[in-house]
Each structure stands twice: as structure tokens, then as C-alpha cells.
Amino acid sequence: MERIHTTEVGAHLGERVHLAGWLHSLRRMGGITFLVLRDGWGTVQAVVEDEATLAPLTAAGAGVESVIAVTGMATAAPQAPGGVELTAPHIELITAVTEAPPVALNKREIKASITTILDHAVVADRHPTRRAILRLGAGVMAGFRAALTARRFTEIATPKIVASATESGANVFMLDYFGRPAYLAQSPQFYKQMLVGVFERVFEVGPVFRAEPHDTTRHINEYVSLDAEFGFIENHFTVMALLRDVLADIFAHLAAGYPAELELLRVALPTVPAEIPHLHFSEAQEWIFQRHGLDVRGEPDLSPQDERWLGEWAREEFGSDFLYVSGYPMSKRPFYTHPDPERPEYSNSFDLLFRGMELVTGGQRLHRYADYLAALERAGLPVAPFVTYLEAFRYGMPPEGGFAIGLERVLTQLTGLPNVKLATTFPRDLHRLEP
Amino acid sequence: MERIHTTEVGAHLGERVHLAGWLHSLRRMGGITFLVLRDGWGTVQAVVEDEATLAPLTAAGAGVESVIAVTGMATAAPQAPGGVELTAPHIELITAVTEAPPVALNKREIKASITTILDHAVVADRHPTRRAILRLGAGVMAGFRAALTARRFTEIATPKIVASATESGANVFMLDYFGRPAYLAQSPQFYKQMLVGVFERVFEVGPVFRAEPHDTTRHINEYVSLDAEFGFIENHFTVMALLRDVLADIFAHLAAGYPAELELLRVALPTVPAEIPHLHFSEAQEWIFQRHGLDVRGEPDLSPQDERWLGEWAREEFGSDFLYVSGYPMSKRPFYTHPDPERPEYSNSFDLLFRGMELVTGGQRLHRYADYLAALERAGLPVAPFVTYLEAFRYGMPPEGGFAIGLERVLTQLTGLPNVKLATTFPRDLHRLEP
Numbered sequence: 067m068e069r070i071h072t073t074e075v076g077a078h079l080g081e082r083v084h085l086a087g088w089l090h091s092l093r094r095m096g097g098i099t100f101l102v103l104r105d106g107w108g109t110v111q112a113v114v115e116d117e118a119t120l121a122p123l124t125a126a127g128a129g130v131e132s133v134i135a136v137t138g139m140a141t142a143a144p145q146a147p148g149g150v151e152l153t154a155p156h157i158e159l160i161t162a163v164t165e166a167p168p169v170a171l172n173k174r175e176i177k178a179s180i181t182t183i184l185d186h187a188v189v190a191d192r193h194p195t196r197r198a199i200l201r202l203g204a205g206v207m208a209g210f211r212a213a214l215t216a217r218r219f220t221e222i223a224t225p226k227i228v229a230s231a232t233e234s235g236a237n238v239f240m241l242d243y244f245g246r247p248a249y250l251a252q253s254p255q256f257y258k259q260m261l262v263g264v265f266e267r268v269f270e271v272g273p274v275f276r277a278e279p280h281d282t283t284r285h286i287n288e289y290v291s292l293d294a295e296f297g298f299i300e301n302h303f304t305v306m307a308l309l310r311d312v313l314a315d316i317f318a319h320l321a322a323g324y325p326a327e328l329e330l331l332r333v334a335l336p337t338v339p340a341e342i343p344h345l346h347f348s349e350a351q352e353w354i355f356q357r358h359g360l361d362v363r364g365e366p367d368l369s370p371q372d373e374r375w376l377g378e379w380a381r382e383e384f385g386s387d388f389l390y391v392s393g394y395p396m397s398k399r400p401f402y403t404h405p406d407p408e409r410p411e412y413s414n415s416f417d418l419l420f421r422g423m424e425l426v427t428g429g430q431r432l433h434r435y436a437d438y439l440a441a442l443e444r445a446g447l448p449v450a451p452f453v454t455y456l457e458a459f460r461y462g463m464p465p466e467g468g469f470a471i472g473l474e475r476v477l478t479q480l481t482g483l484p485n486v487k488l489a490t491t492f493p494r495d496l497h498r499l500e501p
Numbered sequence: 502m503e504r505i506h507t508t509e510v511g512a513h514l515g516e517r518v519h520l521a522g523w524l525h526s527l528r529r530m531g532g533i534t535f536l537v538l539r540d541g542w543g544t545v546q547a548v549v550e551d552e553a554t555l556a557p558l559t560a561a562g563a564g565v566e567s568v569i570a571v572t573g574m575a576t577a578a579p580q581a582p583g584g585v586e587l588t589a590p591h592i593e594l595i596t597a598v599t600e601a602p603p604v605a606l607n608k609r610e611i612k613a614s615i616t617t618i619l620d621h622a623v624v625a626d627r628h629p630t631r632r633a634i635l636r637l638g639a640g641v642m643a644g645f646r647a648a649l650t651a652r653r654f655t656e657i658a659t660p661k662i663v664a665s666a667t668e669s670g671a672n673v674f675m676l677d678y679f680g681r682p683a684y685l686a687q688s689p690q691f692y693k694q695m696l697v698g699v700f701e702r703v704f705e706v707g708p709v710f711r712a713e714p715h716d717t718t719r720h721i722n723e724y725v726s727l728d729a730e731f732g733f734i735e736n737h738f739t740v741m742a743l744l745r746d747v748l749a750d751i752f753a754h755l756a757a758g759y760p761a762e763l764e765l766l767r768v769a770l771p772t773v774p775a776e777i778p779h780l781h782f783s784e785a786q787e788w789i790f791q792r793h794g795l796d797v798r799g800e801p802d803l804s805p806q807d808e809r810w811l812g813e814w815a816r817e818e819f820g821s822d823f824l825y826v827s828g829y830p831m832s833k834r835p836f837y838t839h840p841d842p843e844r845p846e847y848s849n850s851f852d853l854l855f856r857g858m859e860l861v862t863g864g865q866r867l868h869r870y871a872d873y874l875a876a877l878e879r880a881g882l883p884v885a886p887f888v889t890y891l892e893a894f895r896y897g898m899p900p901e902g903g904f905a906i907g908l909e910r911v912l913t914q915l916t917g918l919p920n921v922k923l924a925t926t927f928p929r930d931l932h933r934l935e936p
Contacts, residue, residue: 069733071653086733087701088897106701106732107653131897161869163897188892191699201700204656208646218506218542221639223725223908225927226661226708227674227685229934239662241676241685244714248934250662250676257927260936264626264635264926266522266541272707273661279679290658297541298504298521434596454936457623462523462566462598473658491699492660492692499664499683501695501889 067137072108073326075150078140083152085110086135086160088192089128091172092120101155102172103136108326109194111143112136112152119157126162130172131189133161169193180485187491187501198327200491202320203290203477205327207271209319210292210471213312219294220265224257226250226273230451237277250275253470258295259402259431260458262466267296271473281496283485284370284423286474288494295468302404302414302430305467306342306390309418309426313388314338316476331481336387336420343380344390347412350376366398368417368424377422392416401445402438404430404467414467421479428469435459502572507543508761510585513575518587520545521570521595523627524563526607527555536590537607538571543761544629546578547571547587554592561597565607566624568596604628615920622926622936633762635926637755638725638912640762642706644754645727645906648747654729655700659692661685661708665886672712685710688905693730694837694866695893697901702731706908716931718920719805719858721909723929730903737839737849737865740902741777741825744853744861748823749773751911766916771822771855778815779825782847785811801833803852803859812857827851827864836880837873839865839902849902856914863904870894 067084075083087105099114114120123132138152169178169190176183176193183190190196211221231238231249239250251257253274261268274291294312299305317335320328328335345353351363354372357379362372368391380389393412396405404414415429432438438459442449449456477489487493492501502519510518522540534549549555558567573587604613604625611618611628618625625631646656666673666684674685686692688709696703709726729747734740752770755763763770780788786798789807792814797807803826815824828847831840839849850864867873873894877884884891912924922928927936 086899106655106699133897133899160899161897163895165895167896168892185889186892188695188698188889189896191696197699200657201655203658207656207658208650211643211646215643220541220636221642222635222926223638223642223708225723225929227710227723227929227934239676239678241674243674243934244712244931246934260623261626261926263623264541264632273658275662277679288660288662454620454623457603457621457936460598460600461602461624462568462596464521464568464595491657491696494660494662496679499662499678499681501892 069135072103072105072110075110075140075152076148079142079150081140082137083140084135084137085152087133089123089130089132089134089163091130092123101136101157103134103152104192104194108148110148110150110152111146112138112155112157114155114157119155122157122159126159127164128159128162129164129166131163131167131192132159133163134159180488184487184493184498185501191491194330198330199477199481199483199489201327202324202331202333202481203473203489205320205324206316206473206476207290207292208323209316210312211269211271212319213315214267214269214294216315217267217308219267219269219296220261222254222258222261222265222268222270223272224251224254224261224270226275239275239277252276253291254293255400255402255470256455258293258468259463259466260455262295262297263458263461263463266298266464267294269294279496283487284475286486286490286493286495289490290473292471292473293468294470295466297464297466299430299465299467301465302392302416302428302467305428305430305469306344306392306416306418309428309469310338310342333481335480338388339384339386342388342390342418343384343386344392345376347391347393347395350391353379366395370423373419373424374422377419380419381421387421389419390416391419399429401441401447402431404432418469420476423475423479425475425479426469426471428467430465430467433459433463433465504570507538507540507545510545510575510587511583514577514585516575517572518575519570519572520587522568524558524565524567524569524598526565527558536571536592538569538587539627539629543583545583545585545587546581547573547590547592549590549592554590557592557594561594562599563594563597564599564601566598566602566627567594568598569594615923619922619928619933620936626926629765633765634912634916634918634924636762637759637766637768637916638908638924640755640759641751641908641911642725642727643758644751645747646704646706647754648750649702649704649729651750652702652743654702654704654731655696657689657693657696657700657703657705658707659686659689659696659705661710674710674712687711688726689728690835690837690905691890693728693903694898694901695890697730697732698893698896698898701733701899702729704729714931718922719910721921721925721928721930724925725908727906727908728903729905730901732868732899732901734865734900734902736900737827737851737863737902740863740865740904741779741827741851741853744863744904745773745777768916770915773823774819774821777823777825777853778819778821779827780811782826782828782830785826788814801830805858808854808859809857812854815854816856822856824854825851826854834864836876836882837866839867853904855911858910858914860910860914861904861906863902865900865902868894868898868900 090102090104135158138155418426474489525537525539570593573590853861909924
């Protein structure tokens with residue numbers, strides 16, 4: 067008999083159906099046993115009325131997480147989870163598990179420390195809530211790609227092994243490349259800019275590596291970056307307008323494709339305003355001083371506390387989960403950042419705050435070759451390591467810009483996780499390289 | 502005026518349109534000048550009848566690859582490339598380029614050595630044929646994802662920094678991870694198997710790293726792997742059937758979405774037979790002996806020459822660009838390979854040859870915990886580095902398998918490239934880390 071999935075049982079009421087998956091739980095209630103089968107997409111309950119039906123399991127000592135097949139009658143059952151159950155089941159054992167798993171998977175909430183969850187991610191991620199979070203991550207990637215592809219962006223796959231730690235000398239992982247030093251790419255920044263000269267509009271979804279020696283709830287050392295870059299922009303406001311539309315598309319993609327995950331996690335998707343509220347960096351600092359009495363004016367960046375305050379304000383004042391802060395000081399932005407032509411100490415760059423956390427950084431970049439030479443000189447950087455990068459500008463580049471979204475930060479903020487490490491299957495941090 | 506793309510001019514005949522892009526070429530023919538504008542998607546010709554129109558370019562000494570905007574009348578012109586041209590154009594200079602580019606971009610074919618092309622990829626990839634090849638690569642990735650998503654596979658993003666060089670001790674890049682040794686992942690093999698326990702069906706498109714010290718036309722040291730893995734299979738034939746359908750979907754995706762690229766490159770897409778012809782490894786060796794007189798029987802693997810011969814045979818005998826060879830000897834396959842239950846010296850694995858080159862490797866894996874412990878012992882491998890990997894099997898795994906497609910190899914074979922290095926923007930090889 068053709069196998070169906072747990073999510074399809076409701077469409078086969080009154081038929082005998084065949085399913086396979088993991089033995090999620092087994093509850094004996096007097097003479098009746100409720101067996102819950104979990105497959106890759108959900109769970110379904112089977113009602114076992116005689117002990118003989120369970121013989122294939124009991125004979126092998128097979129407990130939860132054993133892999134089994136169940137054939138039974140799909141029956142409407144308003145009292146059952148999901149409103150359907152399997153009656154008169156026949157059970158077949160595929161792979162026996164005789165040890166209790168290191169993390170209990172069949173309680174509503176996963177009850178384990180973050181360390182246990184991460185150490186045993188291979189098992190813990192089978193829990194429906196863990197799986198739902200990770201599947202939303204897949205949805206964010208797919209929604210991002212669909213949004214960019216619909217706007218004629220071309221997907222690129224840029225090298226992760228690079229010759230020099232160019233973007234910023236610090237915080238890069240060094241490796242041995244056939245006896246030579248090489249580095250892991252901190253971002254596809256240079257490559258995506260170079261490829262604007264080829265495709266005009268590019269995007270990439272790929273790993274980036276940051277050797278930041280911080281062990282916080284906000285840092286992981288390898289994460290997935292959703293990058294976009296495009297030419298023929300007016301300035302950073304063109305980039306902010308695109309990002310607004312991309313975010314709206316991502317959330318629409320989640321709403322359409324992941325209702326079960328959103329419901330299980332009780333996630334209310336944010337509404338992206340037609341126009342995201344916007345503050346200039348200097349206005350943001352002034353507002354913090356006026357409102358909270360903390361004089362951060364003159365600081366070159368916003369602190370996490372500043373961002374939380376601004377996030378609260380955006381919610382109260384505009385009912386918005388999102389806030390743009392633009393015009394960060396040039397002094398804290400990388401050399402390729404385009405200055406504000408009117409106030410050259412500020413930049414044509416922005417951060418997007420989502421519920422008070424920085425989620426996206428972006429902006430307009432320099433595009434004239436002479437401007438790059440001048441910027442490198444101002445930054446005290448040598449030209450030699452940048453020669454191939456600069457070639458893209460030397461041989462013609464339009465005004466261009468872009469942004470990078472941190473996938474795990476989106477998931478963290480969206481699902482209210484206490485730690486960004488829980489937003490991925492196998493995080494890498496200062497101490498963790500396994501599993 | 503709203504900008505349109507070169508590919509949209511034909512839909513605006515009789516209207517004044519505004520375009521922007523790169524000055525692809527400028528040909529003076531007596532009193533008339535033909536200016537070709539290239540944007541991210543194609544080219545269009547503008548006919549300039551008076552020198553004054555070109556003044557913005559000539560005044561700045563702006564030559565080819567300068568970034569310009571052109572406003573003109575969209576006019577049907579059967580003799581023009583694409584059947585349309587811009588008449589009475591107005592030209593605006595956006596970014597002037599005054600030096601000749603290192604690679605000529607406006608000839609039909611790119612005339613440069615492979616070294617020059619790769620050294621100056623930033624410019625060379627602007628050539629329409631280079632760009633078409635790379636864009637087909639984006640199409641293969643998108644087609645792969647669409648094929649797997651339609652079959653309810655979940656996208657995963659597994660770590661590229663790993664704790665031990667487990668899959669095979671050789672050929673891994675070592676890096677410094679906060680003072681500890683770590684390695685770059687040779688493949689997502691272990692992680693994708695582990696996640697079959699979570700999602701049942703998974704896929705990943707991501708970089709893999711191979712420290713093979715070979716400088717050949719078939720090797721690069723970082724490439725894009727299209728990986729799939731899934732549970733509840735019968736054996737490797739279930740995997741081969743899925744792969745057949747995925748390939749058919751990928752080529753259908755290219756046919757539908759990339760007609761201009763395919764035409765420019767004169768690529769005839771292969772037809773994937775409803776059933777791909779299939780030989781057992783031992784039959785393949787026997788056939789080579791009978792047909793070519795070379796006795797490779799008993800060799801543990803096929804050589805590139807063997808593969809070419811088999812590819813020719815599949816074409817002559819079945820009119821197929823594809824051939825499955827299954828049942829490779831266990832001795833040459835990794836420890837997680839599932840043996841053929843009937844003939845345990847052979848494996849439930851396969852290679853797919855495409856036009857005589859190995860394109861995909863796959864098969865059924867072990868799925869029982871006890872089998873893994875026995876396989877590691879047989880291979881003389883310690884259990885310790887595999888403990889978290891083995892957890893996936895210890896706590897219940899169905900029969901499972903999968904495959905990995907090398908993106909650059911697909912492109913190489915599909916477009917007839919002389920070297921796999923030309924199938925990517927920025928290849929990494931024994932000697933090349935730049936650009």
C-alpha cells in the first residue's frame with residue numbers, strides 16, 4: 067500500500083491508510099493504548115485495543131523513537147489531536163530503539179537546558195517545536211530567494227576561502243591553503259559588489275564566518291547571511307525600499323507555506339508597514355537623550371540598549387515592529403561606504419531594527435574608482451590586496467548598494483528565542499564545534 | 502522616465518524609452534554611429550546620426566564599459582540584432598571609463614587565455630557568453646531546489662567548520678578555531694544523514710571544500726554541492742529514481758527560464774530518459790574488457806577513460822546522455838555505505854555518468870546503529886569522533902539514502918567547457934586564491 071503522510075490522513079477518512087515514521091509516544095490507559103506516530107511533517111494518533119497489536123514492539127523491546135509503519139483506518143475523532151485518528155491499526159517495526167533518548171521528545175515543551183539541546187541536537191531537533199523553528203528558517207531562505215528572483219536578481223555562489231582578511235583585519239579565521247595562509251570569508255561583500263558589474267542585481271544565501279571571541283546570546287561564529295546587492299540606485303533609500311518589499315514578501319511566504327509551524331510556535335507574523343518609520347542616526351541619539359536622559363550623542367554607534375529603546379518607540383509611536391536608522395557616522399562604517407553628500411561625516415548607510423534588535427545592515431557603496439583609491443588612502447589601507455576588487459570599479463560601475471540579513475537573527479526575533487544559538491541546528495561558538 | 506531593460510524594448514515599439522547599462526561597443530560607420538548598450542540581461546543597439554549626441558562621452562574621454570543611460574525611440578529594425586533599435590537617442594554619462602578593459606568584451610567570442618579570464622573574472626564575466634554560463638548555474642541551483650521542495654524536502658544549512666576530519670582523513674583544509682584545530686567540511690554528508698531523523702527529507706545547496714592537491718581540468722578545491730538525503734527508501738534504486746526526476750525537473754527549469762542563455766551558448770539540453778540505462782559495476786568492467794580489450798575487471802573503481810567509453814556506449818545503444826553504474830565495490834566506498842544484501846562485496850551505491858563524466862554519486866547508507874559500530878570496527882576507525890553522528894542512528898533511523906551533484910560539473914558538461922574552472926566565477930585551485 068502506498069505510504070501517506072500524517073498531514074494527509076484527514077483527506078482519507080473511511081479508508082485504510084499506510085503511514086511510517088517514529089514512535090512518538092505510547093500511553094496505556096486501562097485496556098486502550100494510544101500510540102502516536104510522528105513523520106517528517108506531523109503526528110497522528112492510533113488507537114490500539116488489544117495487546118497483540120503491539121507485539122512487534124514489545125517482542126523487540128522497542129520504545130519511543132523506534133521507526134515503525136502503521137496501517138489503519140482513518141477515522142474522524144473530534145477528541146483526538148488534529149481531529150483524526152487511526153483505528154484497528156496494524157504495526158510493523160522497521161528500526162528498534164531500546165534506549166530512552168537523551169531528550170524527551172513527546173512533551174509539549176522541550177524540557178532541557180540549552181547545553182543539552184545543543185549537545186544532542188540530532189535528537190532534540192526532532193521535537194515538534196524545534197523542528198518548526200528550523201523549518202521556518204528554510205521558509206525565510208526560500209522567501210528571500212523568491213522575492214529577489216521575482217525582481218530579476220541573479221543568484222551567485224561566491225568563494226568562502228579568500229586570500230586576504232581584507233574587509234576588516236580582525237575576527238577572521240585563518241586556514242592552511244596548501245601551505246599558504248588563507249581566510250574564511252566574513253561576508254560576500256566584495257564579491258557581490260564585483261558581480262553587480264556582471265549581473266546588475268545579485269543575491270546569495272550562504273555561510274559567513276566571524277571569529278569574534280564573544281560568547282553571548284547574540285553571537286554565533288558561523289551563520290547564514292542573506293545578501294543582496296544591486297546597481298542603478300539613487301542612494302541608500304532605494305536599498306531601504308527594496309528591503310522593505312523583500313521583508314514583506316518573506317513574511318507573506320511564511321504565512322502561506324508554514325501555517326502549522328506558526329501555529330505550533332504561536333508566532334504572530336509582523337506586518338511590514340508600507341513605509342517603515344525612519345530616523346537619522348543623529349535624531350535617534352537626540353531622542354534617546356531627551357527621552358531616557360542618557361547622553362549618547364557623539365557615540366559612533368548605537369548600543370543594544372539604545373536599539374531596544376528605539377524599538378519600543380517605533381512600536382508605541384507607529385505600531386511598527388520595524389525601524390530604520392540611517393546615516394551612521396562614516397568613522398564606524400567600512401571604507402567602501404558612500405558618504406552623505408550633504409553631511410560627509412555621516413554615511414548613506416542604514417540599520418534595520420526588528421523588535422529592538424539590529425537585523426539588517428545596508429547602504430550605498432562607493433562606485434567610482436577614484437573614490438575607492440581616496441577612501442583606502444584615508445583609511446591607511448594598502449591598495450595591493452584590493453586590486454581585483456577595484457577592477458570592478460575601474461572598468462565601470464553604476465551607483466550601487468545592498469544589504470545583508472542574518473538568518474538566525476530573524477528567527478530569534480520572530481519566534482522569541484532566548485538565544486540565537488537555538489535558531490540553527492548545529493551552532494558554532496567560542497567553545498562549541500560539535501555536533 | 503522609468504527605466505526599462507534591454508529585453509523589454511521590443512514591447513515598447515513606437516515609444517520613447519529610457520535604459521541604462523554599460524557601453525558595450527561603439528562603431529562609427531561613415532556618418533552613423535552604432536552604440537550598443539549592455540545591461541544585466543542583454544544588449545540593444547542605438548543609432549546615432551550626429552556627433553553632438555555623443556558629446557557627453559567624447560568630452561569625458563569615456564570608452565567602452567562606461568556606465569551610461571540612453572533615452573531613445575524604440576524602433577523595429579529587422580536588420581538590427583534582436584530586431585529592435587533605439588533611434589534619436591539622448592545619452593547621459595553615469596560613470597566614465599577611460600582605459601581599455603583587460604579583456605575585450607564586445608566580440609562574439611571571448612579571446613583570452615583561461616588564466617587571463619580567471620585573473621580578470623571581474624571584467625571577463627561581463628562577456629555575454631561568460632554571463633550566460635554563470636546564469637545557467639543559478640538556474641541549476643533554482644531548478645534543484647524547486648524539484649526537491651515540490652517533493653516536500655526541507656532545506657538545511659549545515660556547518661562548514663567541523664571538529665574532525667571524519668569522512669576521510671585526507672584532503673581536508675585545517676583551520677585555527679580559537680586556538681584549536683578545526684576543518685572545513687568536505688561535504689554535508691554526516692549532517693544531512695543526521696537530519697533525515699528530523700525532517701525525513703532534506704536538501705542543501707552549499708559550498709564544499711576538498712584539499713585535493715590536483716591541478717587538472719576536472720578539479721576545483723571549493724565547489725557547490727547539491728545534496729539530497731531521504732528516509733523510508735527501499736534501496737539505492739529508490740534514490741536513483743528520485744535523482745532521475747530531479748534532473749528532468751532541472752532541465753525543464755532551464756528550458757523554461759533560460760532560453761536566451763541556452764540559445765547564445767548553443768546548448769542543446771539533454772533529454773532525461775524515463776528510465777536511465779543502468780549497468781552493474783561488474784557488468785561495466787566486463788563490457789569494457791569485451792569491447793575495448795582493456796582488462797579492468799577487479800579494479801575497485803572506474804577510470805575517466807572507462808567512464809568516457811561507457812558514456813559513448815549509452816549514447817550509441819540507448820541514445821541517452823545518462824548512464825547509471827551501480828554496485829561499486831564496498832572496498833572503495835566510505836564506511837557508511839550500505840552493502841548489497843545479496844553480494845556483500847558490492848555496495849548499494851551508484852554513480853551517474855553524464856556524457857561520459859561522473860556527475861552524481863549516491864546510494865543507500867547504513868541505518869542501524871549496530872551496523873555502524875560494526876562498519877567502523879571493520880574500517881579500523883575509532884568510535885569517539887563519530888559519537889554525535891551515531892546518535893542519529895542510535896535513536897531510530899529508517900532505511901535512507903541520497904546523492905550529491907557537483908554544480909560546476911553539470912555546467913561543464915552541459916555547456917561543453919574545456920575546464921571546470923570556467924564553470925564558476927572565482928575558482929579555487931592548487932595555485933589560485935584570487936580574485
